[in-house]
Amino acid sequence: MPFVRLACGLAAGLLVLPAIAAGALDDAELAEARALRERALADDTAYELVRSLTTEAGPRSAGSPGDVRAVAWAVERLRALGFEKVRAEPVTVPRWVRGEAHAEIVSPWPQTLAVAALGGSVATPTGGLEAAVVPFTKVEDLEAQPRERVAGRIVFFTHRMERSRDGHGYGTAVEARGRGAAAAAKLGAVAMVMRSSGTSSARTPHTGAQQVADGIPPIPALALSNPDADLLEQQLASGREVRLRLSNTSRWEGEAQSANVIGEIRGRGLAEEIVLLGAHLDSWDLGTGAHDDGAGVAIVTAAAKLVGEAKQPPKRTIRVVLYANEEFGLSGAKAYAAAHSGAVDRHVLGLESDGGAFRPYGLAARVGPDRLALVRAMQSVVEPLGIGYFGTEASGGADLGPLRERGMPVMDILTDSEPYFDLHHTADDTFDKVDPDLLRRNVAAFAAIAYLAAEAEVGFGRLPVKEATPVASQPGK
């Protein structure tokens, strides 16, 4: 039992905090962090970064022309902002090309549906396919069916994602995206359509990665926007057979080259120790990846730059890592872990921004059990931003998984997931949705926390190696 939950220990914690925190952070350091937080609230570096990334690179799925532009953009921007050791570490990524998807109800009442192929979907036969629809709420409902109820049909998963600040509905909603098509194929379905794993009421379907299935020839897998899923359900509610015609021209184009783009604010004294600030440079292809994860790229970059402008740099090095291909297989995260396998122990703490630039409300920290007082001292600095302490169940974000599993402590800045899942992985994830004030608040939180982590007298301990980690609530996946 490596971690102690603070749970109801709030009052006790408050009483003993100052003494324990004083052991790791002195008053001057806490004052500098507060000053940094205020400077961040008046700084629009991050906003300009999201603007230029979404304008000049745009959609940047792994291996696409936009991805290539994004890597060049990131190298150029990190250099221009004064980062040191700026480099692009090569990452090989899979290249999937969307093509065109169409869906229409043929009967009983013909209508066109707004649809998007899921990442990795295969194409339909040329000319499309037509079949009757059989609906199921969830994958497990499908799996309980005999083959004859499914074979030759188009499976339709109807589960609607629940809206919540912490995004917990995503884990359930995304299950059909991950393994729905494979489960349907196993029972002989000719295609899978699903209600989008998102909460938007716009006709902009949600895309995202599917899991790889073993030994079953894949079938086309498409997502319907929520209004289109509603319409299909309305027609099914008539009791008549509902037939769909689908066409999709997605294809695989082997592998391509991308890169993790890295830059540093070098420390003094403990410069070999690293506080890692992560985000992912790639995006899905439907929108311009403004919140997912242009905002994260901008937040960690602007935060590190601000820390570098402090009266003196902190003791440890702050390393910004802009990961390649988070969306479709975590290629960059794996490549970084492999390339830096000899230096994992020098990564004293990792934070990723991958939940969009929405209202930050919490700090969670998965650190060594004797470091919680330090965490509470750090959280007190971001409390004026509306960020409360939210316990030890931090994920660190998808890109930090490989290092976390090798012992790196992680923290999360939790942000409001309600608006996030209206946009996430849809065409609507665009720059106009970024609120400059909320973006600054995120930068302020990351800047203050990163500075304190890099400056604290002690580190954050280590996590047990290969610890099982929660993934369901990681929206970036």
Added chain:
Amino acid sequence: MPFVRLACGLAAGLLVLPAIAAGALDDAELAEARALRERALADDTAYELVRSLTTEAGPRSAGSPGDVRAVAWAVERLRALGFEKVRAEPVTVPRWVRGEAHAEIVSPWPQTLAVAALGGSVATPTGGLEAAVVPFTKVEDLEAQPRERVAGRIVFFTHRMERSRDGHGYGTAVEARGRGAAAAAKLGAVAMVMRSSGTSSARTPHTGAQQVADGIPPIPALALSNPDADLLEQQLASGREVRLRLSNTSRWEGEAQSANVIGEIRGRGLAEEIVLLGAHLDSWDLGTGAHDDGAGVAIVTAAAKLVGEAKQPPKRTIRVVLYANEEFGLSGAKAYAAAHSGAVDRHVLGLESDGGAFRPYGLAARVGPDRLALVRAMQSVVEPLGIGYFGTEASGGADLGPLRERGMPVMDILTDSEPYFDLHHTADDTFDKVDPDLLRRNVAAFAAIAYLAAEAEVGFGRLPVKEATPVASQPGK
């Protein structure tokens, strides 16, 4: 000066109201209207009508298969609901077919744009066209330019629609849609793109009719969603030449047959006098026309049905007219006026529902000057629904224009236009956006007002024939 503004005469009006109202409506009639209002608030006839229309007919632009289904649906539903004299009066409509539109920024930073052809747009040459973009805020800014600044280029209108409860921003925003392409063509532009005439932040562009230009070969005309217009503006802000590639395959297919669908709740005593409740049966093709104007169809139908279920029917006949092709030339409105030209004087009052099923907040009445006390008595019955008195500048809605110009008094139930212009003429105008409670409130208002208009001892006078009427704020156009 045919109309007297009440303006600040509220207190005086309240003092004299009971006496004047008593001349036209007695206490039993007012009580019956209030009971009708309450029954409407517990009735979901309208919700079921919108559901079935959007599910079974779906998009129903003039002359399309959906339009044909909608006419059959309406005849069947009016009969099933107990209307009398149900018939489909033939209307010839123009048939424009959307085809496929694509737009992409070629340089400086290639990106795909979400785009929709405006109604009536011509196609691009096969293979598309490519040209540099020249932006203007409004049509008048373009018109002040020398030809050499425009010729050979793609004109881009950037004006952003203002959000407001009364929708007044639409009049300005829609100007580029109406005459922007013609003005650009006159100066030699090869195509026109515009920021959508709507307030949505989704990537669902707004379509709608253009005005016919005289003697200038038309050019393709496309609308960009607001986020896409933002992106194009961002690229233009770099100061570099921005080049667009456009393709569009819209085409005209001559004329087709549609119909005005009509049904009546027959009056007693004054059955030859008509209170007309209008809505339009057609919709644009991108969404399923849930608010525009499925909601209107449902509101006037359900309201008339409820009036027909009163203890005794009112003195006058309530005629529901579900107009053909409001969206693209008011074919049904013109056909109705022509077919009933001998009976215009028997139309004592007209109301149209064409602003969606959003929160009703006002009643405006363009009636004879000596009928305002009657109007105030009627308004007092819908006051508990949140509906205040909003003066004499009623438009009556687009479909009622031809009768209004021939003297028919009109009233408007004003509804909140803020959410309306997020959906209007876009793919997002779908059934899920209809709030059953707000829909019922609209039905309650129409039912109470229609009942009182049909029951009042006197009519509403006549308007001056061929009076100039405001059209800018008519959202249905």
